[in-house]
Amino acid sequence: MRLITNIEDQKTMTGNAFVCPIPLEQYPNVLLAHGGGGKLTHQLIEKMFLPEFSNSMLGARHDGAVFDLPASKLAFTTDSYVVQPLFFPGGDIGTLAVNGTVNDLAMCGARALYLSAGFILEEGLAMDTLWRVIRSMALAAAEAGVQLVTGDTKVVDRGKGDGVFINTAGIGLIESKAAVSPSSVQPGDAILLSGDIGRHGIAIMAVRQGLEFESTIASDCAPLSGIVMSLLASGIAVHCLRDLTRGGLASALVEIAETARLHFEIEEAAIPVIEEVQGACEILGFDPLYVANEGRFVAFVAPREAERALEQLRAHPLGAQARIIGTVRDDNPGLVTMRSRIGATRIVDMISGEQLPRIC
Amino acid sequence: MRFIDEYRDERAARHYSHALGRITRKPWTIMEVCGGQTHSIVKFGVDELLPPAVTLVHGPGCPVCVTPVELIEKAMEIASLPNVMFCSFGDMLRVPGISRDLLAVKADGGDVRIVYSPLDALRLAMDNPEREVVFFAVGFETTAPANAMAVFQASQRGVHNFSLLVSHVLVPPAMEAILSSPENRVQGFLAAGHVCAVMGYTEYEPIALKHHVPIVVTGFEPLDILQGIYMCVRQLEQGRAEVENQYSRSVRREGNLPAQKLIRQIFRVVPRKWRGVGEIPQSGLGLQEAYAEFDAETRFGVAHHTADEPEECISGLILQGIKKPHECPAFGARCTPEHPLGATMVSSEGACAAYYQYRRPKNHDR
Amino acid sequence: MCLAVPGKIVSIEGTDPIFRCGKVNFGGIVKQINLAYVPEAKIGDYVLVHVGFAISTVDEAEAQQVFEYLRQMGELAELEEKQ
Numbered sequence: 001m002r003l004i005t006n007i008e009d010q011k012t013m014t015g016n017a018f019v020c021p022i023p024l025e026q027y028p029n030v031l032l033a034h035g036g037g038g039k040l041t042h043q044l045i046e047k048m049f050l051p052e053f054s055n056s057m058l059g060a061r062h063d064g065a066v067f068d069l070p071a072s073k074l075a076f077t078t079d080s081y082v083v084q085p086l087f088f089p090g091g092d093i094g095t096l097a098v099n100g101t102v103n104d105l106a107m108c109g110a111r112a113l114y115l116s117a118g119f120i121l122e123e124g125l126a127m128d129t130l131w132r133v134i135r136s137m138a139l140a141a142a143e144a145g146v147q148l149v150t151g152d153t154k155v156v157d158r159g160k161g162d163g164v165f166i167n168t169a170g171i172g173l174i175e176s177k178a179a180v181s182p183s184s185v186q187p188g189d190a191i192l193l194s195g196d197i198g199r200h201g202i203a204i205m206a207v208r209q210g211l212e213f214e215s216t217i218a219s220d221c222a223p224l225s226g227i228v229m230s231l232l233a234s235g236i237a238v239h240c241l242r243d244l245t246r247g248g249l250a251s252a253l254v255e256i257a258e259t260a261r262l263h264f265e266i267e268e269a270a271i272p273v274i275e276e277v278q279g280a281c282e283i284l285g286f287d288p289l290y291v292a293n294e295g296r297f298v299a300f301v302a303p304r305e306a307e308r309a310l311e312q313l314r315a316h317p318l319g320a321q322a323r324i325i326g327t328v329r330d331d332n333p334g335l336v337t338m339r340s341r342i343g344a345t346r347i348v349d350m351i352s353g354e355q356l357p358r359i360c
Numbered sequence: 361m362r363f364i365d366e367y368r369d370e371r372a373a374r375h376y377s378h379a380l381g382r383i384t385r386k387p388w389t390i391m392e393v394c395g396g397q398t399h400s401i402v403k404f405g406v407d408e409l410l411p412p413a414v415t416l417v418h419g420p421g422c423p424v425c426v427t428p429v430e431l432i433e434k435a436m437e438i439a440s441l442p443n444v445m446f447c448s449f450g451d452m453l454r455v456p457g458i459s460r461d462l463l464a465v466k467a468d469g470g471d472v473r474i475v476y477s478p479l480d481a482l483r484l485a486m487d488n489p490e491r492e493v494v495f496f497a498v499g500f501e502t503t504a505p506a507n508a509m510a511v512f513q514a515s516q517r518g519v520h521n522f523s524l525l526v527s528h529v530l531v532p533p534a535m536e537a538i539l540s541s542p543e544n545r546v547q548g549f550l551a552a553g554h555v556c557a558v559m560g561y562t563e564y565e566p567i568a569l570k571h572h573v574p575i576v577v578t579g580f581e582p583l584d585i586l587q588g589i590y591m592c593v594r595q596l597e598q599g600r601a602e603v604e605n606q607y608s609r610s611v612r613r614e615g616n617l618p619a620q621k622l623i624r625q626i627f628r629v630v631p632r633k634w635r636g637v638g639e640i641p642q643s644g645l646g647l648q649e650a651y652a653e654f655d656a657e658t659r660f661g662v663a664h665h666t667a668d669e670p671e672e673c674i675s676g677l678i679l680q681g682i683k684k685p686h687e688c689p690a691f692g693a694r695c696t697p698e699h700p701l702g703a704t705m706v707s708s709e710g711a712c713a714a715y716y717q718y719r720r721p722k723n724h725d726r
Numbered sequence: 727m728c729l730a731v732p733g734k735i736v737s738i739e740g741t742d743p744i745f746r747c748g749k750v751n752f753g754g755i756v757k758q759i760n761l762a763y764v765p766e767a768k769i770g771d772y773v774l775v776h777v778g779f780a781i782s783t784v785d786e787a788e789a790q791q792v793f794e795y796l797r798q799m800g801e802l803a804e805l806e807e808k809q
Contacts, residue, residue: 211476214749214756269370278361279753282731283775284476285450287403342373342582344405346718352698356450357474359503359729359777360395360424360707361753363732363772363784372796379799396728421728449777477778479760502728505763506779512744554730557774557782580728583792609789610732610774610782618743619763619781 020131021047030125035155044153048131052138057114057149065114065149070173075110077101078169086129086163089203090218093164094136096294099223100245101170102144106228107241107297109180110172112144117151117168122161133164144223146170176232182259184239187330190306191264192299194227194313195220195321196272197249201291202280211284211357217276222295227316231299236309240300244293250348251290252298253336261333266326266348268341285358289338290351300328363609367581368404376586377409380593387413388596389545390589391538391681393531394500394552395422395710396580402714404582414593417545417681418714420534421552423499424451424707425679426634427527432457434662435525438494439470441660445488447481448496450474455706478510478524485514485522494656497524502554504528504645505619508626511647511654523656528645529632531555532563537640538680539571546681548592550578550585553607558623560615564603572601579607626651635703636676675702678711685715692716730776732784735761735769750775 022043033040050058057065081097102112117137121130141148178184199220206215224243232238240260242252249271257264273281273288281288295318301309306324313319336348392398398418401407407416420426436457439446446462453462453474466472471491475481478495485493497507507524514522531552538544551564556577564575574595578588588606595602605611625648632644647655672690677683685691685704695701697713704710733750740746743762750759750773757778764773764780773780 211474215754217755274754275361276754279731279733279751279755282361282364283729283733283752283755283757285729340404341368341370342404342406342409343370344408346403346405349717351717353454356453357476358451359449359499360399360422360451361732362734363789366789367792372793375796375800379796379803382803394728399728477760479778502730502776502781505781506760506777509744509760509762509779516744552728554728554774554776554781557730587792587795606792608791609785610730612782616763616782618765622763 020128021051022127022131024127027127029127030121030123030130030155032123032155032157035121035153041153048134049151052134053141053148055147055149057147067114067149073174075105075108075172075174076169077104077108078167079104080165080167082162082165083204084162085204085207086133088207088219090199091221091294092133092136093166094133095140095221097166097168098137098140098144098146099221099294101168102146103224103243103297105170105172106225107180107243108172108174109176109178109228109232109238109241110174111229112146112170112172112225114149115141115146115168115170117148117166119151119153120161120165121153121155122163123155123158125163130164140223144225175229178232178238180238180241182240182256185256185260185262185300185328186239186302187262187328188303189239189300189328190303190309190324191266191326191328192301192306192309192313193249193271193323193325194297194299194319196274196277197244197293197296198273198277198281198288198291200294201248202277204292205280205284213280213283215276215280217280220293220295222318224295224297224318227313227318228297230316231309231312234308234312236305236312237302238299238309239302241297243297246292247350248288248290248292249298250336251350253348254350257336258334263329263332263334264326264336265329266336266338268338270323270325272321272323285360286355289348290355303327364581367579367583369583372583373409373586376583376590380414380586380590381411383590383597384411384413384593385597387415388547388593389415389417390548390550390592391417391419391546392550392578392585393419393421393535394555395425395707396554397421397550397552397578397585398711398714400580400582401585402718406582406585409586410589414589417684418678418711419538419681420634420637420679421500421531422704422707422710423503423527423529424455425675425703425710426529426637427452427455427498427703428633428635429457430633431525431527432461434657435496436460436462436465437662438525438656438660439465439472440468441492443492445471445473445484445491445493446496447473447475447484447493449498451707452496452498455703456700478506479513482510482514482519482522485519486517489521491521493522495522495524496527498527500529500531500552500555501559501623502552502557504623504627505558505616508622511626511651512622514654515651520653523654523659524647525656526646528627529634530629530643530645532567533640533643534634535567537637539567539573541680543682546573548573548596549575550588550592551575553577553579553584553611556607556611556615558616558619560613561603561605561611562613568601568603574601575603577603577605577607577611579610634679636673636679638676670701673702675704675712678704685712686719688712730774730781732772733759733775734772735767738769750780
């Protein structure tokens with residue numbers, strides 16, 4: 001099998017009928033033995049993982065990846081991915097597993113370099129499904145400019161897993177001098193949002209059993225390192241970054257407000273929501289503020305830099321819909337409030353549990 | 361989105377607010393009946409735009425909140441049965457019975473599913489003939505046409521593994537009960553717009569007459585509610601007590617006749633117990649004899665439970681508009697959405713939940 | 727009880743009144759909705775949808791009255807100020 005060495009190759013390959021390298025007639029499903037450390041595990045690694053993520057560290061086939069790093073501050077993060085369904089419009093668990101960790105590093109102001117991936121597979125998982133997930137991860141890694149250098153696979157009994165669970169951990173280099181964290185947020189800071197909200201959560205809902213609807217909404221899952229690095233490189237004083245995930249814009253803001261012990265005031269009319277997301281939220285009774293995202297972030301910048309930061313974000317394809325959505329105040333520490341569309345103010349708080357579709 | 365965004369216009373909202381300020385000369389207490397209206401008011405902050413003399417109190421129009429504990433216990437018992445696929449609207453899943461909720465039953469292995477429509481549950485029954493599919497039919501009159509159709513189609517198609525656990529309640533008897541209570545302070549009503557889209561509003565005319573209260577059929581967007589309040593206050597200031605229709609784009613006086621016809625065919629009026637309030641005669645819907653085979657209560661012969669609310673819970677007073685959530689000593693302290701004492705805190709339509717979500721001053725109690 | 731959303735009918739299937747359904751568009755989201763209770767509704771009409779059922783049609787002319795009312799009030803208020 002030819003080693004895949006660049007993004008163009010990978011993209012062409014996906015277009016063709018690129019065949020799963022594990023002989024499906026022989027092993028149509030993942031068996032316990034595939035996690036046992038013996039011949040079948042070896043086959044899985046050699047035929048499926050190694051060629052997809054090919055790099056010299058993985059190729060060394062050692063217990064761990066060994067590498068040099070420039071003398072620099074590092075960022076290190078980990079996340080686990082258990083999404084159901086595994087495949088949804090705009091992505092799958094593999095794309096999430098790579099981008100999620102890349103994005104967490106970006107939020108620390110770090111450019112992601114290396115990822116690890118741990119797989120927990122459920123006995124009986126279709127081998128072809130695993131193959132599709134691996135392919136997605138390889139594509140996502142190439143797009144994000146990151147290498148997967150070490151990994152692990154285990155298989156659990158049928159019924160003890162949900163198809164696939166993936167954990168990824170990542171190391172990144174912090175390139176800017178600024179301390180990007182909630183503690184750096186200042187009263188007066190402008191709050192910027194990189195784009196419209198709610199696509200990922202609604203894309204998942206559209207394929208969730210019992211609630212199906214037709215829509216063209218795709219998850220916004222994307223690597224944010226590029227847009228973040230260009231923001232930081234522009235010299236703008238960025239105080240804090242946070243990517244929006246489960247819990248949506250609201251949860252991200254509340255978490256930062258509580259850590260920073262400051263008050264955030266946002267403007268409902270400034271928050272972009274595309275019409276289809278609004279339509280889905282209306283019929284399900286959801287508040288877009290709490291719907292999951294996978295390719296959006298908020299940035300806290302010094303007020304005098306707000307306009308420049310906005311321009312910088314909008315110059316990048318992922319930031320075309322960026323807006324300034326609010327300001328930071330020093331009254332009422334830990335509170336997030338929102339001026340509603342009709343000009344009244346309400347509190348924005350975390351909700352307990354996930355939003356459920358309602359009729360009332 | 362058309363017919364939604366226009367009614368969230370800030371300038372128009374300010375105009376209504378100023379207009380209300382101009383005509384309000386005396387203090388008035390108005391109740392919005394529907395939980396969806398409460399949600400909208402608190403979420404958009406409509407009450408911030410009202411003159412101080414106008415007090416809004418929140419009514420019992422939350423079918424989730426008023427479903428009796430006994431029925432939730434029955435639901436959980438049925439959902440726990442091995443062959444049952446228990447289908448429900450999302451609203452009901454976190455409502456506590458005596459000690460747990462349907463989500464807990466799901467966690468314990470019960471097959472509990474969220475559906476968008478009762479027809480989805482019927483579809484599940486048809487696709488899974490070896491399972492018993494039960495649908496938790498909760499709602500006011502707005503939902504009755506949908507539930508009626510599910511039973512009707514099941515009957516027409518000969519689907520025998522499908523049944524409904526019925527918890528339907530009716531609005532006019534609840535309004536009557538509130539107005540007849542000696543502690544009543546409500547002087548005018550915003551009637552539930554979507555209930556009236558189905559039932560029309562002729563039933564409210566005798567109520568307005570008997571109790572001399574203006575009743576304005578009102579929609580759910582901020583401008584609808586503001587206009588509804590304006591029309592109500594104008595009546596009150598003029599000493600009138602009529603039924604008016606603010607929500608004329610979707611509501612006609614006679615309502616939806618085909619829907620009413622099927623409701624009458626499938627359901628009959630029965631007494632119902634309202635959680636936190638007690639039994640109100642003629643205030644609910646139950647299946648007609650002819651459709652008794654689709655009644656989950658008889659099909660599963662579930663035991664009769666009685667349960668009292670925790671003593672501290674004043675949801676009954678909240679539902680009748682006698683107290684507001686922040687007037688409850690347990691509010692935000694011993695009673696939160698994470699550990700609710702009563703249903704008004706659990707359902708997102710419940711007044712207590714709405715206040716907690718959008719209004720609670722930060723207590724830093726995390 | 728209360729969550730009903732206006733959507734535009736884009737197609738209708740079935741001649742049997744009870745099983746008549748259609749695709750309704752909500753801001754770009756399309757869902758299959760039962761139209762048995764709005765027999766007079768046609769493609770292009772807006773209907774109010776609750777739990778998968780159209781329970782009423784939206785009267786586009788009446789939809790303006792919220793703003794008409796406001797306009798009339800505005801004129802009235804101006805009149806009162808002048809007097």
